[in-house]
Amino acid sequence: MTGFFGEFEVSMDAKGRFLLPAGFKKQLPEGSGEAYVVLRGMEQCLNLYTMEAWEVLIQKISRFNDLNPLVQKYKRLLFSGSTRLEPDTAGRLLLPKQLQQHAGLKKDLIFSAQNNRIELWDSKTYYDYLNANAADLSSLASEISGPAYLDPF
Numbered sequence: 001m002t003g004f005f006g007e008f009e010v011s012m013d014a015k016g017r018f019l020l021p022a023g024f025k026k027q028l029p030e031g032s033g034e035a036y037v038v039l040r041g042m043e044q045c046l047n048l049y050t051m052e053a054w055e056v057l058i059q060k061i062s063r064f065n066d067l068n069p070l071v072q073k074y075k076r077l078l079f080s081g082s083t084r085l086e087p088d089t090a091g092r093l094l095l096p097k098q099l100q101q102h103a104g105l106k107k108d109l110i111f112s113a114q115n116n117r118i119e120l121w122d123s124k125t126y127y128d129y130l131n132a133n134a135a136d137l138s139s140l141a142s143e144i145s146g147p148a149y150l151d152p153f
Contacts, residue, residue, distance in 0.1 A: 004113035009123065012109055016100055017092040021111055024118070038099060039082035044125055046095070046103045048085075048118040056116070095120075 008021035028050070037054040041047045049057065061078075064071040081102070085093045095105065108123035121129070 003115040004118060006113050008111040010109045010111050012095070012105060012107055016095045016097065017088070018095070018109060019092055020087070024111060024113070034086065036085045036093065037082055038085055038095065038120070039079065040099065040102050041119055043129065044103055044121070046099055046105075046120040048120055049116070053116045
């Protein structure tokens with residue numbers, strides 16, 4: 001998988017359903033897209049994974065020592081509320097209420113590709129976040145370019 005890219009605006013209906021953007025669907029590998037996993041993000045957003053990307057993440061996280069209290073806490077916080085989503089007959093995904101509340105999702109959403117996952121943001125929250133943090137891009141790039149930030153897996 002080469003990774004996802006792009007930002008897409010989507011609308012969520014009153015029941016918490018939304019359609020996957022056509023531009024994203026075109027990036028899906030053949031045979032995927034029948035199910036996803038959604039969970040709380042580390043910011044005020046949700047993370048959406050294809051089943052393929054979810055399995056890779058689970059393999060990595062499974063290597064952590066479950067007897068370590070920090071690992072237990074990390075997994076509990078990460079996986080709480082995680083939900084498998086399958087498109088309905090109209091192709092819509094339904095977001096659980098507790099996850100909508102976590103991310104402050106209203107009607108207008110941003111579907112932001114982050115390589116191996118998608119972030120779902122409330123539109124206003126997303127643009128406020130980008131505007132508040134845009135000046136940090138250069139310093140972040142410099143700071144994370146060392147070996148301490150490489151994936152140990």
